[in-house]
Amino acid sequence: MKMLLSGNEAVARGAWEAGVEIATAYPGTPSTEILETIAMLVKEDIYAEWSPNEKVAFEVAIGGSMAGARSLVCMKHVGLNVAADPFMTYAYTGVKGGFVVVSADDPSMHSSQNEQDNRFYAKFAIIPMVEPSDSQETKDMLIQAYEISEKFDTPVLYRLVTRISHSKGVVNMGDREEHTPEGFERDIPKYVMVPGHARLRRKVVLDRLEKLKEFAEETPLNRWEKGSKEIGIITSGISYVYAKEVMPDASYLKLGFSYPLPEKKIREFAESVDRLFIIEELEPFLEEQIKAMGIQCEGKEHFTNYGELSPGEVMNGFVHAGILSEGVEKTYQTEKLFPRPPVLCPGCPHRGIFSALKKMKVPVTGDIGCYTLAALKPMEVMDSCICMGASIGNAVGMAKAGTEKKGVVAAIGDSTFLHSGITGVLDAVYNKANVVVLILDNRITAMTGGQHHPGTGVTLMGEETFQVDFVELCKTLGVKDIHTVDAYDLDASKKVLKSALEYDGPSVVITSRPCALMPNKIKETAYTVLLDECNGCKLCFRIGCPAIYASEEKTEKGHNKAIIDPETCTGCTICAQVCPKDCIVRVDSPAVEGART
Amino acid sequence: MKDAVNILIVGVGGQGVLLASEVLSETAMKHGQDVKKSEVHGMSQRGGVVSSHVRIAETVYSPLIQEGTVDYLMAFEISEGLRALDWLKSGGILISSMTRMVPPITTIGDFEYPKDPAGKIREVLPGAKILDADKIASDLGNIRLVNTILLGVLSKSMDIPEETWLEVIKKRVPKKFIDANLEAFKKGREYSFEPVAVGE
DSSP: OEEEEEHHHHHHHHHHHTTOOEEEEOOOTTTTHHHHHHHHHOTTTSEEEEOSSHHHHHHHHHHHHHTTOOEEEEEEHHHHHHTHHHHHHHHHHOOSSOEEEEEEEOTTOSSOSOOOOTHHHHHHHTOOEEOOSSHHHHHHHHHHHHHHHHHHTOOEEEEEEHHHHTEEEEEEOOOOOOOOOOOOOOOHHHHOOOHHHHHHHHHHHHHHHHHHHHHHHHOTTEEEEOOEEEEEEEEOHHHHHHHHHHOTTEEEEEESEEESOOHHHHHHHHHHSSEEEEEOSSSOHHHHHHHHTTOOOBOTTTSOSSSOOOHHHHHHHHHHTTSOSOOOOOSSOOOOOOOOOOOOOTTOHHHHHHHHHHHHOOOEEOOSSGGGGGGSTTTOOOOBOOSTTHHHHHHHHHHHTTOOTTOOEEEEEHHHHHHHTHHHHHHHHHTTOOOEEEEEOOSSBTTTTOBOOTTTSBOTTSOBOOOOOHHHHHHHHTOOEEEEEOTTOHHHHHHHHHHHHHSSSOEEEEEOOOOSSSSSOOOOOOEEEOTTTOOOOOTTGGGTOTTEEEEEEEOTTSOEEEEEOTTTOOOOOHHHHHOTTOOEEETTSGGGTTSOO | OTTOEEEEEEEETTSSHHHHHHHHHHHHHHTTOEEEEEEOOSGGGTTOEEEEEEEEESSOOOSSOOTTOEEEEEESSHHHHHHTGGGEEEEEEEEEEOOOOOOGGGTTTSSOOOSOHHHHHHHHOTTOEEEOHHHHHHHTTOGGGHHHHHHHHHHHHSSSOHHHHHHHHHHHSOGGGHHHHHHHHHHHHHOOOOOOOTTO
């Protein structure tokens, strides 16, 4: 059977075929759909969970592996930073059931705060790495990764990038091979990493590396494609397919098993060609290692380390190298047009609370989620965004610097708060920091497309479960000043924020409106502008709602009046609350009858 | 790259770019071709530009099209068609809806939405296939059919039997919208564009 699968769907299918029993993750673009696909299609065969964060997800998968179950843990590149602690030491203990960690990197930062190249994590932890080039390989090589994991008693880093995860290709399907877990067997020197045991395991890791190097020489994952003698290309992952498009006749050494490297094979390949090129996205990971072998090669002087590669980028690299005479040619030119930055959706509850927050005129340390968009025009009411959970620690530090007399607000979403904000609040309470923690509780992990978390009361498998109560949680952490507020109510929001900022000590403000899109699409009666009364003041434009447009009609002073698209307006009322002329009204209100709208 | 058919679909989040590229890719696969498609999800769904690359050939390596080599550029929003014009190869075909989606960023006066994007496209590409798909869709009773109407237009130029398209549409769209989508596809497929006068 053939199907069109994305790389993420191919991981899910590969996991099923490999007999995986346990799969865990925290949502993160571009990796999210792997676990969603498993939960949607094969939850009878695979236990799948959203964990509160990547570290816990990793640890749960370790437990599964210790019990002998083939286990999978998936995350975006920066998620592996969160999980780095168990990752680095699990590399020492080794596995029982096969263990694969999927890292989906995001070159070009389509949906991320940095562009880190996680291939270095394989070298850092001294574990093998496998890199597929398309959906078919993503499915097939995952099964091989489990074999490698069990054969060499090691976790395997399975490295994807956005263009693997989110590209679809034709995949030939296989069947599931069951691997019934044998159960846990006590092995204290293997699993209890106290110094005395870890020193022994460190030796095992180094011996394992030598065996993996031998394996790298033989495995068919590393494929020599004989082509022209003039040009040889060593490449891996997505870069391979771009290179094949541009240089179909070159010789290739395609590294599906890209750490540790097959040194003998690379040396032999290098000797067989006149010029050797290393084509890889982001950092010169392969190039530096190959140069350290004393092999002459060319790479980053021609092919960029900034953003993702593409056929065009590879082509331009070969022009720079003098191999091709013509690079990308365009028949048509386009002028520069307006940008279309992502915006908060119509009806988004963040719009209300941030409109109120803007009036407070205090620094707002921010976090990761849809609400990060409040940093952009026209709202511009968020002042930092570093990593998951950073807002609260940032606010504590800023408050302790003693410079911000009016107070500091940390803004963090519900899913992000449960991921790594709780310890931040604990810090604020413990160290008596005068900060306001604003928990934007829209009851979903929205930015990644609407996933459940411990605050939603539903698991990834669709079962009802305990729902964390944020107020009770913050009380238990020791917060005395706790408020909840309707994010659609501007006056109430301002009042609550003001009171929390005036309070001496840590405060928590929790908003209570759900996401306008998920799990239920919110659509109340739309609002409209009474055109004869609109004075073109633009205050409603400044809340950045995509349902509000500039009308062609102008005031006497030449200002565009506002109009509202009734299809996309959800009736949240924020614009009506900011309108100083009170001329934004419900479409069914008596004022509309006879008036022009 | 030489032998592949490259289709670039552009629009704004929520317009159905991804569903259209799914239908196109699956139709090509059903027709016995190798196909790859690529797009970016994530922040783009919050009102940003969405673009999907589809490549069809006997064997496809790259899921990304190279700039300047697009055979068919399909735009669900007219200024996005203008923005992506430089992807089109010489002799490539542009199919665009007249749909205008003016982003909030233009209302605060920092940027301007172009006055006549269709005119600008026609200046350099007189044969551009631009149609009022919003009107056709609303006549059919559902504004969200624009993507299927444009697929219908595209299908006319591609060497895949009509039945294959219809089979995939039936499979991919929600049950209660099947008839409307089949109708929309036909409207697009049968749409006659005014011939371009020579020398204009």
